[in-house]
Amino acid sequence: MDHVFYSWAAQAELNPVTIDGASGSWFWDDKGNRYLDFSSQLVNVNLGHQHPDLVAAIIEQAQILTTISPTVANAKRSELAALVAERAPGDLNRVFFTTGGAEAVEHAVRLARQHTGRTKMLAAYRSYHGGTGVAIGLTGEPRRWGTEPTNVDVVRFFGPYPYRSPWGTTTPEDETTAALAHLQQVIELEGAQNIAGLILESVVGTNGVLVPPPGYLAGVRELCDRYGIVYIADEVMVGFGRVGEWFACQAWNVAPDLITFAKGINSGYVPLGGVVISERIASKFDHKPYPGGLTYSGHPLACAVGVASIEVFERDGILPHVRSVGEDVLGGGLAKLAESHRSVGEVRGKGFFWAIELVKDQQSREPLVPFAASGADASPMAEVTAAAKSRGLWPFIAGNRIQVAPPLTTSEDEIRQGLEILDEVLAVADECAAR
Known part of the structure; x- marks a missing residue:
C-alpha cells in the first residue's frame, strides 16, 4: 500500500480497506467484514463479482x-x-x-x-x-x-x-x-x-x-x-x-x-x-x-x-430483470424511504441506477453539503458514508447524494436488504440535516 499512488486522493490522508475476495453482489475485507456492493465498485461490475x-x-x-x-x-x-x-x-x-x-x-x-x-x-x-x-x-x-x-x-x-x-x-x-x-x-x-x-x-x-x-x-x-x-x-x-x-x-x-x-x-x-x-x-x-x-x-x-x-x-434475462426489479423493488423502495426521511430532497433514477439527493431543508432544497465542498463542511456526507459501511453496505457517494448502482445480477432479496440498511443510514442523514 505504501508504494501505490491513489487516484483523486490526498495520499497521506488515505486508509483504504484491503479487500480479500468477492462473489456476486458481495465483497469482504481482510478483517472478515462483508459489504453489499450498492455501487458496482465504480458502476462497472454489472454482472457482479467473480461471475463463473x-x-x-x-x-x-x-x-x-x-x-x-x-x-x-x-x-x-x-x-x-x-x-x-x-x-x-x-x-x-x-x-x-x-x-x-x-x-x-x-x-x-x-x-x-x-x-x-x-x-x-x-x-x-x-x-x-x-x-x-x-x-x-x-x-x-x-x-x-x-x-x-x-x-x-x-x-x-x-x-x-x-x-x-x-x-x-x-x-x-x-x-x-x-x-x-x-x-x-x-x-x-x-x-x-x-x-x-x-x-x-x-x-x-x-x-x-x-x-x-x-x-x-x-x-x-x-x-x-x-x-x-x-x-x-x-x-x-x-x-x-x-x-x-x-x-x-x-x-x-x-x-x-x-x-x-x-x-x-x-x-x-x-x-x-x-x-x-x-x-x-x-x-x-x-x-x-x-x-x-x-x-x-x-x-x-x-x-x-x-x-x-x-x-x-x-x-439470464438481465435486461428484463433490471427493468422490472429496478422500477418495482429498487425505485419503489427508495420512494418509500423518501417519504419518511426529512433529509431526502429527491429520489430519481431508472433501472439499477438511482440517486438520493440529500438536503438540509426540503423547502429551500439547500444541499446537505455545499457544492464542491473544499473549504466548507463536508463532514455530514462522511458520516453518511461511515454509517453505510459500518452496517455492511458499500455506497456510491457523490457530492450531496447517495447514488445507488448495484450489480445487475443483484436479487430482489439483496436489494431489500440494502434498502433496510439505507433506511438506517438516512436516519443519520436526518440528524445531520437537523443540526
Whole structure:
C-alpha cells in the first residue's frame, strides 16, 4: 500500500480497506467484514463479482491466445464488435476498441473533428468524461479544476435538471423546452460552423443520475442534425444494461452518431472500452487512414469476457430483470424511504441506477453539503458514508447524494436488504440535516 499512488486522493490522508475476495453482489475485507456492493465498485461490475462464466472466458482465451497486435484480425475481437454493432441503435455499425472510457472519449472527439473539419466541442457543466487530456477538458464538474488550463476547445452548456432547474421551470416538459432553447442559443452564439461535436451522458452519472426529461435527447438529436454537429452519447457508465437497455439512449428511441462505452461491456474484468461509430462517419476512413491507435485495442482477453458477458445477458434475462426489479423493488423502495426521511430532497433514477439527493431543508432544497465542498463542511456526507459501511453496505457517494448502482445480477432479496440498511443510514442523514 505504501508504494501505490491513489487516484483523486490526498495520499497521506488515505486508509483504504484491503479487500480479500468477492462473489456476486458481495465483497469482504481482510478483517472478515462483508459489504453489499450498492455501487458496482465504480458502476462497472454489472454482472457482479467473480461471475463463473466471465472467469472461465478469461481462462479459456488465455490458453489460446493471450495478446496480439490490433493491426491483425482476431476472432474474439471480431465477434464482440459484431455483437455490439447488432445491439446498437441506428446505423452505428463499426467499433473502435480502447482500454477504457476516457480513451473512448478521446477517440470519439477525434472522429468528430476529423469528420467535420471543425474544432469546438459542446459539453455540459454537470458531466464527467474521464481523466485524460481531452476527456478532462470536456468534463464540467470540479475534478477538472486541478488540471486547468486544459487547452481543449470546449464550450459548456446547462443540461436539464428539473429538481434544480437553471431556468426555474416547474414541469419536466418545460425543463426540456428551456434546455433546448438554451442549447440552441449557445450553438448560434458560438457559430455552428465551428462546432465539431456535442458530447452528452445519456443519463448523467457521477453528477447526479440526471434522467433526461421527455423529449430532451430527441431535441438534442434534432439540433445536431440541423447544424451538422456530431452527437456523441457518452454511455461509459450507463451502457450495457444499467438502465435496462443495451444502450441507454435506446430508452428514448434516439440514435447518436457515436457512442462511447466501457465499464459494463465486460464488468471491468479486463480493461476494455470503445466507440460505436455510425456508418457515415466510419466510411470516411475507408480509403484514408484513421489517425489514431492503441497497443491494446481490442485485447483478446478483454474481448473474450465481453462476448461471454453478452451471452450471460441474453441467457439470464438481465435486461428484463433490471427493468422490472429496478422500477418495482429498487425505485419503489427508495420512494418509500423518501417519504419518511426529512433529509431526502429527491429520489430519481431508472433501472439499477438511482440517486438520493440529500438536503438540509426540503423547502429551500439547500444541499446537505455545499457544492464542491473544499473549504466548507463536508463532514455530514462522511458520516453518511461511515454509517453505510459500518452496517455492511458499500455506497456510491457523490457530492450531496447517495447514488445507488448495484450489480445487475443483484436479487430482489439483496436489494431489500440494502434498502433496510439505507433506511438506517438516512436516519443519520436526518440528524445531520437537523443540526
